[in-house]
Amino acid sequence: MTTHITFCRICAAICGLVIDVEGDTVVRVRGDREHPLSQGYTCPKGRRIAEFHAAPSRLRAHQRRLPDGRSESIETNVALQEIGSKLDSIVAANGADSVALFIGTQTYGSTLTYGFAQAWFRAVGSRKLFSTTTIDQSAKSIVAGRMGSWMGGAQRFEDSDVWMLAGSNPLVSMQGGSLTGFPVFNGYQRLRNARERGLRLIVIDPRRTETAARSDIHLRPHPGSDAILYAGLIHLLFKEGLVDQEFCRMHTEDASLLETAVSAAIPSFVATHTGVPEDQLVLTARTFGRARKGMARGGTGPDMGPYSNLTEHLITCLNVICGRYAREGDVYTDAGALKGMEFPRAQVAPPTRSWERGYQSRLGYGLVGGQLPSNTLVEEILRPGPNSVRALIVSGGNPVSALPDPLKTAEAFSKLELLIAIDPFLTETSRLAHYVIAPAMPLERADHTRPYERYYSEPFAQYTEPVLPRPPGVIEDWEFFARLAQQMRRRLQMGSRTIEPDDQLPTSEEALEWLATKGRIPLTEVRKHPHGRIFDSLPPILVQPPEEGVSARFCLLPSDVAAELDSCLAMAKTDDGNQAFRLIVRRAKTSMNSLGRQLPTLPSHNPCFLNPQDMAAMGIAQGDRIEVASSHATVTALAERDDTLPPGVVSMSHGFGYLPGHEVEDPARFGTNPNMLVPRDENIQPINAMPQYSAIPVSIKSLEGRVTTERVRFDDSGKTPQD
Numbered sequence: 192m193t194t195h196i197t198f199c200r201i202c203a204a205i206c207g208l209v210i211d212v213e214g215d216t217v218v219r220v221r222g223d224r225e226h227p228l229s230q231g232y233t234c235p236k237g238r239r240i241a242e243f244h245a246a247p248s249r250l251r252a253h254q255r256r257l258p259d260g261r262s263e264s265i266e267t268n269v270a271l272q273e274i275g276s277k278l279d280s281i282v283a284a285n286g287a288d289s290v291a292l293f294i295g296t297q298t299y300g301s302t303l304t305y306g307f308a309q310a311w312f313r314a315v316g317s318r319k320l321f322s323t324t325t326i327d328q329s330a331k332s333i334v335a336g337r338m339g340s341w342m343g344g345a346q347r348f349e350d351s352d353v354w355m356l357a358g359s360n361p362l363v364s365m366q367g368g369s370l371t372g373f374p375v376f377n378g379y380q381r382l383r384n385a386r387e388r389g390l391r392l393i394v395i396d397p398r399r400t401e402t403a404a405r406s407d408i409h410l411r412p413h414p415g416s417d418a419i420l421y422a423g424l425i426h427l428l429f430k431e432g433l434v435d436q437e438f439c440r441m442h443t444e445d446a447s448l449l450e451t452a453v454s455a456a457i458p459s460f461v462a463t464h465t466g467v468p469e470d471q472l473v474l475t476a477r478t479f480g481r482a483r484k485g486m487a488r489g490g491t492g493p494d495m496g497p498y499s500n501l502t503e504h505l506i507t508c509l510n511v512i513c514g515r516y517a518r519e520g521d522v523y524t525d526a527g528a529l530k531g532m533e534f535p536r537a538q539v540a541p542p543t544r545s546w547e548r549g550y551q552s553r554l555g556y557g558l559v560g561g562q563l564p565s566n567t568l569v570e571e572i573l574r575p576g577p578n579s580v581r582a583l584i585v586s587g588g589n590p591v592s593a594l595p596d597p598l599k600t601a602e603a604f605s606k607l608e609l610l611i612a613i614d615p616f617l618t619e620t621s622r623l624a625h626y627v628i629a630p631a632m633p634l635e636r637a638d639h640t641r642p643y644e645r646y647y648s649e650p651f652a653q654y655t656e657p658v659l660p661r662p663p664g665v666i667e668d669w670e671f672f673a674r675l676a677q678q679m680r681r682r683l684q685m686g687s688r689t690i691e692p693d694d695q696l697p698t699s700e701e702a703l704e705w706l707a708t709k710g711r712i713p714l715t716e717v718r719k720h721p722h723g724r725i726f727d728s729l730p731p732i733l734v735q736p737p738e739e740g741v742s743a744r745f746c747l748l749p750s751d752v753a754a755e756l757d758s759c760l761a762m763a764k765t766d767d768g769n770q771a772f773r774l775i776v777r778r779a780k781t782s783m784n785s786l787g788r789q790l791p792t793l794p795s796h797n798p799c800f801l802n803p804q805d806m807a808a809m810g811i812a813q814g815d816r817i818e819v820a821s822s823h824a825t826v827t828a829l830a831e832r833d834d835t836l837p838p839g840v841v842s843m844s845h846g847f848g849y850l851p852g853h854e855v856e857d858p859a860r861f862g863t864n865p866n867m868l869v870p871r872d873e874n875i876q877p878i879n880a881m882p883q884y885s886a887i888p889v890s891i892k893s894l895e896g897r898v899t900t901e902r903v904r905f906d907d908s909g910k911t912p913q914d
């Protein structure tokens with residue numbers, strides 16, 4: 192038996208794992224107590240990482256779809272030749288923009304894939320790049336593009352005395368680092384310690400989540416009413432003189448315009464439209480405003496609701512007007528170990544509005560972070576024209592499940608001349624593909640932690656060798672992209688390195704070295720510490736003074752934001768008609784988007800959670816079939832009791848359910864895809880076409896017939912390391 196020390200790559204938390212292997216079989220997976228960040232913690236999915244590799248449904252060879260719909264296994268060389276020549280002829284006939292790439296969540300879990308996928312894409316010369324970023328918290332990029340951003344970085348949770356989490360549940364989602372700033376590793380303990388030393392945690396979430404239950408102030412706004420709530424808080428901060436006047440004077444262009452624009456958001460107005468009592472609002476504004484240090488950070492709740500770009504903008508305004516950024520001489524939050532040295536400065540990077548310049552898609556969208564909005568992909572395929580998308584590669588994603596209106600997405604994907612999915616499983620997306628490329632899975636890959644460095648603030652790094660041999664029929668994702676480029680006779684540019692069509696490709700280990708050459712710690716040093724190490728001997732990076740002569744300032748109320756704010760305040764009184772409930776987003780420890788349900792020991796379906804009072808009023812019992820209807824569609828789901836939800840609010844995780852017509856619609860077996868309820872062309876945001884995944888008005892109806900399902904139950908409390 193061999194014992195391997197490695198790390199999980201299912202989500203961004205990269206928990207340390209110790210894995211015992213006998214022959215080629217994993218006999219035990221446990222949390223690595225010597226891992227400096229996770230300290231032995233694992234979650235239900237991570238503990239089952241080996242089961243994903245060994246799952247009977249896992250593809251161990253690439254699949255080619257036959258004209259009659261059946262599939263056959265093919266070898267890597269054949270797959271690459273056929274795909275390469277099809278792509279060549281599609282590009283020759285229709286131009287490079289007829290080829291699109293969709294980067295999904297599991298792409299980020301492999302250090303090499305993201306870079307090589309993008310390099311292949313640049314080599315093809317297309318501009319139709321899509322990723323999950325634009326169906327997630329893309330509002331954050333829009334805010335930076337419209338408001339500007341602080342080049343000195345964030346304040347640190349560790350030395351703050353207040354922290355506000357708006358619609359994020361990091362104790363479950365593990366969203367830390369640059370996203371929420373919350374210390375997700377050993378999060379329960381570190382939150383306890385922080386509160387003991389005086390930090391006040393403010394959580395804004397309709398649901399009493401695991402994180403909200405441990406907060407000092409929990410505001411429970413009506414779903415989707417967040418923008419009004421933050422406008423109200425900004426109003427109070429100005430009114431009570433709690434803003435950082437000096438910071439505003441030095442670094443903002445138009446703080447007084449913002450003050451005027453939110454002046455209608457007085458506590459009584461805000462209380463009426465958000466349901467948050469006036470005294471709670473005042474307490475929150477004072478707690479946040481009087482603190483010395485500490486930030487407000489938004490998650491998917493506000494970033495997936497109505498007015499998501501405006502909402503995230505107002506959350507960021509709380510930080511700007513209170514001057515909650517790292518100043519000259521402060522320690523920079525993003526310590527970095529394998530990535531290059533950064534030089535933070537106490538100054539504003541001006542708004543870029545990148546989407547207003549350069550390439551504009553034929554649907555009228557510009558690029559955000561070099562990408563087009565994912566919610567326009569379906570229309571890019573369906574709308575005829577010389578530049579329509581005819582070939583699509585999906586890398587580690589499941590867009591048919593993840594995008595709004597899965598039926599329309601499936602219809603569009605079925606019309607593609609070439610659909611390739613790189614996925615170890617057959618999913619709503621990969622089952623439609625002409626070719627499914629079977630990738631090596633995490634334990635079969637060497638990796639290091641460079642891409643994860645933005646999710647934690649310590650200078651931590653770890654390297655892992657492969658733990659398991661890979662099945663002979665699979666290929667590493669990065670190698671697929673590199674070899675496809677060579678097959679298409681394209682030159683790959685990876686940073687300063689060029690790979691010509693006839694060059695020998697690097698090994699994974701060599702390519703991993705390439706990505707770490709600028710690191711503050713040499714990879715050879717990192718490799719000496721199998722459990723990973725916090726390199727605290729590295730000098731802290733300190734925020735530098737501003738460059739001479741810089742004059743950029745935050746733009747708090749550009750005209751488009753002002754118009755969105757006006758419209759939001761005016762719409763506040765909108766009636767939901769018969770749709771008395773609001774459906775909100777939710778994440779569970781037992782799944783990572785659509786990954787989890789593949790295992791018999793993890794839940795195969797997602798219930799619709801309801802408040803017990805609502806269930807009683809409608810005569811709905813636990814496990815009953817219910818109908819959930821939005822203005823767009825009606826679905827069937829199983830009811831599950833949840834007293835952490837307020838009356839009138841229901842919640843469902845995404846990533847479950849099969850499409851009618853593909854499989855029997857059976858919420859007890861497969862769950863329900865909430866995106867059936869989400870239209871792709873209504874209530875979408877300007878600039879990033881972000882759909883509204885949360886705060887969806889729905890009606891609920893009890894259906895005849897009780898369904899009992901055997902469900903696996905988990906203790907999600909995570910209070911102690913579980914292994």
Ligand SMILES: Nc1nc2c(c(=O)[nH]1)N[C@H]1C(S)=C(S)[C@@H](COP(=O)(O)OP(=O)(O)OC[C@H]3O[C@@H](n4cnc5c(=O)[nH]c(N)nc54)[C@H](O)[C@@H]3O)O[C@H]1N2
Nearest residue numbers: 358359360364414415490491492775778779780782783784
């Ligand atoms: N276990 C697990 N971890 C994951 C994932 C997973 O699927 N499973 N997914 C990963 C991904 S891709 C992402 S993007 C992150 C997301 O990470 P988070 O943003 O932390 O996601 P959630 O845990 O769903 O937290 C969102 C919260 O918003 C609340 N909410 C919903 N609507 C509203 C609203 O209108 N207003 C307010 N204020 N709150 C609202 C919900 O009740 C919920 O508690 O998680 C990542 N981590």
Ligand SMILES: Nc1nc2c(c(=O)[nH]1)N[C@H]1C(S)=C(S)[C@@H](COP(=O)(O)OP(=O)(O)OC[C@H]3O[C@@H](n4cnc5c(=O)[nH]c(N)nc54)[C@H](O)[C@@H]3O)O[C@H]1N2
Nearest residue numbers: 295296297323327587588589590593613632776784785845
């Ligand atoms: N209603 C609703 N919809 C949502 C959301 C929501 O909260 N509510 N959240 C949105 C968000 S934040 C996101 S990020 C998206 C998620 O959108 P996606 O990233 O498109 O969806 P995933 O289900 O994470 O897809 C990951 C795929 O990778 C495959 N996979 C697993 N392991 C490997 C591997 O080792 N290699 C490769 N190549 N593939 C692997 C899995 O089988 C799966 O098909 O969904 C969005 N959609």
Ligand code: SF4
Nearest residue numbers: 199202205206234237
């Ligand atoms: S939280 Fe779970 S899935 Fe995420 S890295 Fe840790 S063990 Fe893996």
Ligand SMILES: [Mo]
Nearest residue numbers: 296323326327
């Ligand atoms: Mo996400």
